[in-house]
Amino acid sequence: MSTPAPWDSTSQPSQSMRLHPHNPSKALRRDSVGRCLYCYNTIWWYDRADGGRIPLLPREFPTARVPENVQWSVDAGLARQGAVGDFCWIPHPVVCPGIEHDEFKDPGLADLYRQSSLNMQAAVREGRFSAPLIETPEEEGPEARPVNRQCRDIIAYHSVHMVVPTTVGELRCVALSEVTGERCSGLVLDPDAIYQGEWAEQQIPYPRGRLDEPALWEGQTMWVWSLNNVTYQDSVRWRSQRCPSHGTGSTAPDAHPRECEHFDPIGHGFCIRYIKPVTAATFTPEIRQAQxxxxxxxxxxxxxxxxxxxxxxxxxxxxxxxxxxxxxxxxxxxxxxxxxxxxx
Structure with missing residues (x-):
């Protein structure tokens, strides 16, 4: 019988939750606890300072025993890279057994990876977890296309690119509605505003390779929903995935985890639009000026x-x-x- 990881203990007493009105993160910890889709180990989701989210191991580790490149800290509900103090946090993907890793040079990370692997094997053996099947096209080559992919747009705020779960005009608010007690049904896009962004053609932010390797996507462009010229309050509201009613000044917590992901040209290649989209979110200041x-x-x-x-x-x-x-x-x-x- 395998020994459960220290963060998988279920004997911890329940505690009341309180959200400070000046906390930059509106996510409740109860709603941010989940399990990895690839290994079934427990993870804690935290909002990142740059607007994204990151899964962390649900406990802190001594900073001296953790490599510097994987050290994270949490302050006021926001996760930032780098350690502060004698203890730090570790991102779950670093030791996830469902992801292929190179040989661990640090013995501490190797032990965490081994323990996570034992938990995953026990969950599979007991029938509590089965690894997700990855669908691949029947034909390989440049003609192949991913299957069962929904239409997703990319929003850009200067150098930050994020992939929304739907189209821009269908992006839904994640705040808690005081009327229904459930997730707000409002949309992030404000149809009554003079300007809420526009479609713009930008270069694809490709990862830099080695000096002797050609750069991927070099010189190629894609169409994104640009927020460069919106007000700062609207840019924060878009990145926080909130409707105008739950924007700046609202203390309502998140009823659902934020669905916007940081754009990765490799993992989100199917979201790249090479032709200008034609959607409901195409209004411009000149069109709105007539009203x-x-x-x-x-x-x-x-x-x-x-x-x-x-x-x-x-x-x-x-x-x-x-x-x-x-x-x-x-x-x-x-x-x-x-x-x-x-x-x-």
Whole structure:
């Protein structure tokens, strides 16, 4: 009988959870505990400082016994590369037995890999886990295409490229809805905003090889949904996968793990678009400008985007901005007073 890993113990008492309103991470630890799809070992998901997510081993290890290149730290719910203090965290893929590794030079990592392998073998033997089957095309070669791949878009914010689980127009919010108590049904794309990004052609961020090897994807371009010119608040909202109602200032926790992944040209090659997409998310500032209502006051350049409610319209005049409406009301009161004096 195999000995379970220290992080697989189920005798730990349940504890209450509290989310600090100023915590940059809105993910609850209970919803971020899972098991690896390739080896069934327990993992803890943490938000990364650059907007992604990373699975870590669910315990800390002495920094002196961990190689420097695999040391991670967690602060305020965000994982960052590099150790801080005498203990550090280790990413699960470093010792995952479901991934092919080179020979371990560090004996500590070799022991963790061996223990994870024993846990995986025990789970397979007891029928609790079966390795996922990887479907491959029948024909090999340049004509082959991945099978059962759904349409996924790539969003870009300067040098950060992320793959969304669906198209840009269907990307769903992951926050917890206070009304339903479940995942919010709102979309990240704000159709009422003046500008929410645009399709742009950029070079594929390829990995650099050795000096004597040719660079992959060198000189090739792809179409991405560019967020370079949106406001900073909107860029944070997109990378956090939240709708406008749960954007900046919202303290609602995540009801579902974030589904956006950091773009890898090798693993996400099927997501690369070489032709400009035609989707619902193709509006531009010029198109939205036609739906902008101008203030009815002569000489005023203020306006409002979107449909104007009927209660904000002034009969016989139209819509007045926040600056001109008090002036109009004051003029009306003065006009009525002069009319009353003349009638008397």
């Amino acid at each position: 902008r209502t101008r203030c009815a006051e002569k000489g005023c350049l203020n306006g409002k985007t979107g449909r104007v409610p009927e209660q904000e319209l002034v009969a016989g005049v139209g819509w007045l901005c926040w600056k001109c409406r008090p002036k109009y009301t004051k003029r009306r009161i003065t006009h009525r007073r002069w009319q009353a004096d003349s009638d008397a």
